Amino acid sequence: MSIKDLTTEQRNPNTLHIDTMSTLEMVNAINAEDQKVAEAVEKQNTKIAQAIDLASINFKKGGRLIYIGAGTSGRLGVLDAVELVPTYSIEPERAIGLIAGGKKAMFLSIEHAEDSEELAKKDLKNLHLSAKDIVLGIAASGRTPYVVGGLKWANQVGALTISLACVASSKTGKLAKVSVETVVGPEVITGSTRMKAGTAQKMVLNMISTGVMIKQGKVYQNIMIDVKPTNSKLVDRATRIIHECGNVSIETAANLLQKADMQVPVAIIMAQTSWDANKAKTYLQNANKD
Incomplete structure (x- = not known):
């Protein structure tokens, strides 16, 4: 044509x-x-x-x-x-x-x-x-x-x-x-x-x-849980995501984000389980192999 x-x-x-x-x-x-x-x-x-x-x-x-x-x-x-x-x-x-x-x-x-x-x-x-x-x-x-x-x-x-x-x-x-x-x-x-x-x-x-x-497991419910917090807006969004998914205070969420090396999924697992960052990371790595 x-x-x-x-x-x-x-x-x-x-x-x-x-x-x-x-x-x-x-x-x-x-x-x-x-x-x-x-x-x-x-x-x-x-x-x-x-x-x-x-x-x-x-x-x-x-x-x-x-x-x-x-x-x-x-x-x-x-x-x-x-x-x-x-x-x-x-x-x-x-x-x-x-x-x-x-x-x-x-x-x-x-x-x-x-x-x-x-x-x-x-x-x-x-x-x-x-x-x-x-x-x-x-x-x-x-x-x-x-x-x-x-x-x-x-x-x-x-x-x-x-x-x-x-x-x-x-x-x-x-x-x-x-x-x-x-x-x-x-x-x-x-x-x-x-x-x-x-x-x-x-x-x-x-x-x-x-x-x-x-x-790929990048979304939980309808939340983009694997967002990369590279600026102040995204850090704020990441903190609120951890707050909502982990059912913790904003202050706790911000603290967990730091402990998780700014990895939101890791921080969410830490909030939900009280695990440390290493255990949460290992859990996620094994889950992603399935």
Whole structure:
């Protein structure tokens, strides 16, 4: 399918005259289109759940979440990868965002970089991609060469491949083990896939990465118990988490956090059992082997 025939490239009949609308009419039109995004994502819930289950198995074995994309799609992947580190205390090398054009492309548009399949293969080779890894190929059009090349190489290596596209029967979907296709329809501004398509991609990435982290034991009830307290806000949050989960005072929670070397799960076990830090750490290490 040529680019001009993609759903993401069609003109939206509901916004043909957005340039002459009042500001409120403009906002209402954009909001009305955005409401279609959640519906498109919901239709892919079964596929998203499958992606979470398979990715969780690989991640448990030591595999990495590796996001690949170009432009907005690439930036959303980098964002998801980066935020997993402080939120769930995973090592930075366990979640990696690759964007066509490299780090510079996060801040400057390097559009030509997305046209190279070989560039993605090179980037993944530099990471020493293995069969344990999970490669999430993100492309609104479902045909970006950089993402196509990355998925092809990941398949050769035997890694788990997951694709996110915003068109049906996408090229990337045909390459991936799990294909998530959130068809959000034509954009408010023709071809501006940073809008509805980008929103859909962010929603799906949130679901996949959060689901994987839940299945790693990073969440207790609905609390992110493995948060890394790297600033005053996160130290305060960590203290309140220990207070709630351990049923101890705020003062005791703060003290336990210090004794646990700022490891929230360890402090929670200490609060619940009156064990010392070493015993709590040993208990958690053994539990994570199951």
